[in-house]
Amino acid sequence: MGKTRSAPTLNDVAKASGVSTATVSRCLNSPERVIETTRKRVLQAVKTLGYTPNFAAQVMAANRSFTIGAIIPTMDNAIFARGLQEFQDQLRESGYTLLVSSSAYDPEVEREQIRTLVARGADGLLLIGHARDADVYAYLERHQVPSLVAWSYDPHMHPPSVGFGNAAAMGELAQSVISAGHRHIAMISGNTQGNDRAQARVEGVLRAMDENGLDANSLALIETTYEIEKGAEAFDQLMSLSPRPTVVMCGNDVLAAGALRQADLMGISVPEQVSVTGFDDIELAEVVSPALTTVHVPHREMGRKAARELIAMVEGKSEGRSICIDTRLVNRGSLAKPPRQ
Amino acid sequence: MGKTRSAPTLNDVAKASGVSTATVSRCLNSPERVIETTRKRVLQAVKTLGYTPNFAAQVMAANRSFTIGAIIPTMDNAIFARGLQEFQDQLRESGYTLLVSSSAYDPEVEREQIRTLVARGADGLLLIGHARDADVYAYLERHQVPSLVAWSYDPHMHPPSVGFGNAAAMGELAQSVISAGHRHIAMISGNTQGNDRAQARVEGVLRAMDENGLDANSLALIETTYEIEKGAEAFDQLMSLSPRPTVVMCGNDVLAAGALRQADLMGISVPEQVSVTGFDDIELAEVVSPALTTVHVPHREMGRKAARELIAMVEGKSEGRSICIDTRLVNRGSLAKPPRQ
DNA sequence: ATGGAAAATGCAAGCGCTTACATTGATGGA
DNA sequence: TCCATCAATGTAAGCGCTTGCATTTTCCAT
Numbered sequence: 001m002g003k004t005r006s007a008p009t010l011n012d013v014a015k016a017s018g019v020s021t022a023t024v025s026r027c028l029n030s031p032e033r034v035i036e037t038t039r040k041r042v043l044q045a046v047k048t049l050g051y052t053p054n055f056a057a058q059v060m061a062a063n064r065s066f067t068i069g070a071i072i073p074t075m076d077n078a079i080f081a082r083g084l085q086e087f088q089d090q091l092r093e094s095g096y097t098l099l100v101s102s103s104a105y106d107p108e109v110e111r112e113q114i115r116t117l118v119a120r121g122a123d124g125l126l127l128i129g130h131a132r133d134a135d136v137y138a139y140l141e142r143h144q145v146p147s148l149v150a151w152s153y154d155p156h157m158h159p160p161s162v163g164f165g166n167a168a169a170m171g172e173l174a175q176s177v178i179s180a181g182h183r184h185i186a187m188i189s190g191n192t193q194g195n196d197r198a199q200a201r202v203e204g205v206l207r208a209m210d211e212n213g214l215d216a217n218s219l220a221l222i223e224t225t226y227e228i229e230k231g232a233e234a235f236d237q238l239m240s241l242s243p244r245p246t247v248v249m250c251g252n253d254v255l256a257a258g259a260l261r262q263a264d265l266m267g268i269s270v271p272e273q274v275s276v277t278g279f280d281d282i283e284l285a286e287v288v289s290p291a292l293t294t295v296h297v298p299h300r301e302m303g304r305k306a307a308r309e310l311i312a313m314v315e316g317k318s319e320g321r322s323i324c325i326d327t328r329l330v331n332r333g334s335l336a337k338p339p340r341q
Numbered sequence: 342m343g344k345t346r347s348a349p350t351l352n353d354v355a356k357a358s359g360v361s362t363a364t365v366s367r368c369l370n371s372p373e374r375v376i377e378t379t380r381k382r383v384l385q386a387v388k389t390l391g392y393t394p395n396f397a398a399q400v401m402a403a404n405r406s407f408t409i410g411a412i413i414p415t416m417d418n419a420i421f422a423r424g425l426q427e428f429q430d431q432l433r434e435s436g437y438t439l440l441v442s443s444s445a446y447d448p449e450v451e452r453e454q455i456r457t458l459v460a461r462g463a464d465g466l467l468l469i470g471h472a473r474d475a476d477v478y479a480y481l482e483r484h485q486v487p488s489l490v491a492w493s494y495d496p497h498m499h500p501p502s503v504g505f506g507n508a509a510a511m512g513e514l515a516q517s518v519i520s521a522g523h524r525h526i527a528m529i530s531g532n533t534q535g536n537d538r539a540q541a542r543v544e545g546v547l548r549a550m551d552e553n554g555l556d557a558n559s560l561a562l563i564e565t566t567y568e569i570e571k572g573a574e575a576f577d578q579l580m581s582l583s584p585r586p587t588v589v590m591c592g593n594d595v596l597a598a599g600a601l602r603q604a605d606l607m608g609i610s611v612p613e614q615v616s617v618t619g620f621d622d623i624e625l626a627e628v629v630s631p632a633l634t635t636v637h638v639p640h641r642e643m644g645r646k647a648a649r650e651l652i653a654m655v656e657g658k659s660e661g662r663s664i665c666i667d668t669r670l671v672n673r674g675s676l677a678k679p680p681r682q
Numbered sequence: 683a684t685g686g687a688a689a690a691t692g693c694a695a696g697c698g699c700t701t702a703c704a705t706t707g708a709t710g711g712a
Numbered sequence: 713t714c715c716a717t718c719a720a721t722g723t724a725a726g727c728g729c730t731t732g733c734a735t736t737t738t739c740c741a742t
Binding site: 360361362363364367374375376379398400401402403404 | 689690691692693694696697698699
Binding site: 006050054056082121260 | 459
């Protein structure tokens with residue numbers, strides 16, 4: 001009897017240990033409510049049967065999943081990897097599981113994935129950046145799923161965000177570039193469409209130029225996707241401009257790595273002839289040569305704080321505070337004075 | 342009435358459109374079984390109510406989740422990113438969702454995550470490499486969850502695998518190294534404990550040495566974790582050996598990048614004084630200088646084929662075939678003849 | 683018109699769990 | 713000795729969906 005080949009259920013455990021399903025459930029979820037002798041017997045049965053609770057059933061019954069969803073634009077490069085890893089570790093410590101999907105920078109895919117994660121009973125959601133349609137937020141509202149934005153910081157926006165001021169950070173770097181004497185500035189940006197981080201970084205550069213009396217319209221700007229290859233292509237184009245830029249500021253380290261590769265290929269020496277800067281300070285930045293002058297983003301710290309805040313929100317202990325993470329410039333040598341005329 | 346603030350259910354939709362829940366369910370899952378007029382009405386209600394099916398309930402009722410789980414050792418670097426991205430894309434095309442977790446190379450964590458994914462009703466599982474305790478496989482067996490191994494290939498093992506021959510690929514590279522004239526060979530390997538890929542790569546080098554009449558015991562071998570920093574440290578140690586190795590073969594591109602960085606730091610020129618090789622051919626390999634001579638692994642192809650095979654298994658269309666993916670050497674310049682004495 | 687097959691829809695039984703409430707049995711103070 | 717109290721456990725009602733089977737409707741050949 002009971003020789004079916006399928007996974008054991010709560011009921012099986014209950015029978016095997018001669019108690020009710022309620023008691024088994026309590027053994028697993030609030031052991032202190034069950035007397036020791038019973039508990040031992042039950043846990044023994046759990047072990048011998050190799051019982052694992054059916055998650056879907058738990059979610060349905062308890063209306064709680066201890067699952068947090070995260071939707072990142074891409075897993076294809078390391079930009080989000082480190083922060084997300086820390087986010088996950090922190091969640092695990094608090095008994096939550098992380099579900100990740102990547103949207104390939106496509107708002108439609110992202111919308112779909114948000115629905116999926118909500119349908120899966122995610123207790124909370126981590127999103128990247130604020131830029132998305134209002135109906136997405138309305139949907140989250142209706143389903144009462146707390147959400148948090150990361151990699152971006154804007155205390156006036158909803159949802160709350162744990163991140164850094166992209167514009168300010170890039171502005172600081174731009175200031176440093178200008179102070180070094182550069183006047184012909186180029187920028188390779190990630191696509192700004194639907195990407196507030198990319199937008200803000202461009203803005204940071206423009207503002208710094210403005211503040212230093214440079215014509216912001218003179219910025220040679222190329223937008224492209226965050227791929228090494230694309231960075232290389234863009235750099236190639238920029239080099240045929242006249243006057244040729246003396247510095248190429250990149251929207252992130254990936255693009256910068258592409259730019260460096262292309263420079264090498266073209267026999268342009270960095271930083272002697274052209275300076276190049278990055279953003280993010282992922283591992284790549286240290287490994288290319290010359291190593292990148294870039295903006296260091298404390299990804300782990302961000303991941304950790306985001307996790308804590310989101311858990312607090314999920315558990316009703318916080319209404320959602322925004323947290324600003326400090327970035328800092330890292331000088332590694334890919335930025336120098338422009339060459340003499 | 343019905344003014345509760347929570348998400349709409351099938352029942353709500355049924356009432357709103359004046360049909361039974363069965364009909365609504367059918368509208369969503371097998372529309373052809375419902376007459377057009379009804380269907381339109383129902384779908385309209387779905388839209389206005391903003392209904393999303395409750396996933397947990399679906400899984401419970403249908404005992405099917407259209408979810409595939411993948412557990413990778415790490416998200417922290419790009420080794421698995423590309424293949425996994427393709428895996429996911431392929432799954433999506435077939436209507437499946439991917440759930441990813443990373444185990445941090447810890448078998449206990451991995452075991453836990455396998456349980457989690459199974460409990461979540463994953464229809465199938467993608468694992469990396471074959472090396473894990475038998476009870477894990479027994480558990481999967483009992484729960485009848487089809488699983489597939491990737492990044493590794495061994496047609497004689499269960500579960501079936503879609504990957505490449507790590508030993509053979511590394512052996513080929515080693516052959517190339519030896520043919521170039523190197524006699525003092527060093528290797529920086531990933532930790533081989535519980536990592537059959539790392540083991541196989543070491544084995545590939547040893548075998549090639551043996552086949553070429555070199556003493557396999559003379560291989561200077563350091564094991565460490567797959568981090569740039571660790572690669573640098575290991576390289577540093579190897580350089581103080583005597584006789585100094587003329588080539589450092591690395592277990593993957595990440596380690597090789599670290600080695601190159603350290604070489605640069607120590608003023609050792611690559612490949613003039615010491616050659617360095619990688620494995621994987623991730624983007625990093627093209628960006629460092631000199632660009633890495635490495636083994637190209639067609640990650641996307643592997644991801645795609647793995648997805649197809651696993652889906653076939655899940656849908657009962659395949660018993661599980663193993664598929665071998667071809668790798669190839671990529672010569673980029675970090676490997677040259679050893680320097681003259 | 684009319685019977686009957688086929689198409690469309692409804693009914694209701696679960697899926698495996700949690701939990702409010704009910705029941706049982708000790709325990710101890712009056 | 714008796715009953716209020718409390719700890720331990722059991723009972724059973726859902727959670728929101730799918731689906732086998734029953735019922736109703738449609739439609740056509742007669």
